[in-house]
Amino acid sequence: xxxxxxxxxxxxxxxxxxxxxxxxxxxxxxxxxxxxxxxxxxxxxxxxxxxxxxxxxxxxxxxxxxxxxxxxxxxxxxxxxxxxxxxxxxxxxxxxxxxxxxxxxxxxxxxxxxxxxxxxxxxxxxxxxxxxxxxxxxxxxxxxxxxxxxxxxxxxxxxxxxxxxxxxxxxxxxxxxxxxxxxxxxxxxxxxxxxxxxxx
Ligand code: MN3
Numbered sequence: 481x482x483x484x485x486x487x488x489x490x491x492x493x494x495x496x497x498x499x500x501x502x503x504x505x506x507x508x509x510x511x512x513x514x515x516x517x518x519x520x521x522x523x524x525x526x527x528x529x530x531x532x533x534x535x536x537x538x539x540x541x542x543x544x545x546x547x548x549x550x551x552x553x554x555x556x557x558x559x560x561x562x563x564x565x566x567x568x569x570x571x572x573x574x575x576x577x578x579x580x581x582x583x584x585x586x587x588x589x590x591x592x593x594x595x596x597x598x599x600x601x602x603x604x605x606x607x608x609x610x611x612x613x614x615x616x617x618x619x620x621x622x623x624x625x626x627x628x629x630x631x632x633x634x635x636x637x638x639x640x641x642x643x644x645x646x647x648x649x650x651x652x653x654x655x656x657x658x659x660x661x662x663x664x665x666x667x668x669x670x671x672x673x674x675x676x677x678x679x680x
Pocket of ligand 1 (some may be wrong): 511632644649
């Protein structure tokens with residue numbers, strides 16, 4: 481089995497009260513685990529078994545939908561856990577903070593634009609901040625478990641920050657109030673990790 485569920489870098493209750501422990505436990509141990517299991521089952525005994533997750537994303541047009549959905553789900557959640565943290569929160573720091581200010585004018589304006597992208601993503605999906613080749617950053621969103629590593633996803637650049645807006649990410653605590661969950665997310669962003677990805 482080439483893929484495995486990464487350990488969370490903090491306890492399930494570490495993100496309280498912004499994200500509750502029960503949501504974190506189900507999201508990580510059930511939802512993310514299911515993407516990993518389904519991905520392993522889908523690639524077993526095929527040529528795809530030898531490919532890295534990043535290679536699968538880069539060659540997404542050549543893989544079946546089950547690999548797109550579950551491979552995307554595995555990459556997206558593996559990223560998501562790392563860019564959250566109990567000591568997180570804004571404003572953005574370091575090189576990514578500078579890029580945000582340069583692109584959007586201010587951290588607050590970035591928050592406003594990112595919130596809009598995350599709020600208006602219809603149904604299930606993700607909002608992203610991506611580094612462009614000129615060093616600027618842009619916001620976009622994708623449906624389902626698509627991500628900017630997929631050439632046909634409609635998001636350009638290297639993803640440095642992503643927000644899961646599937647209902648499973650917030651429904652137990654926030655029910656239909658996605659904007660409240662998005663506001664709470666900004667209290668958790670681990671800008672050190674976002675900078676690590678920005679400088680990668
Ligand atoms: Mn999710």
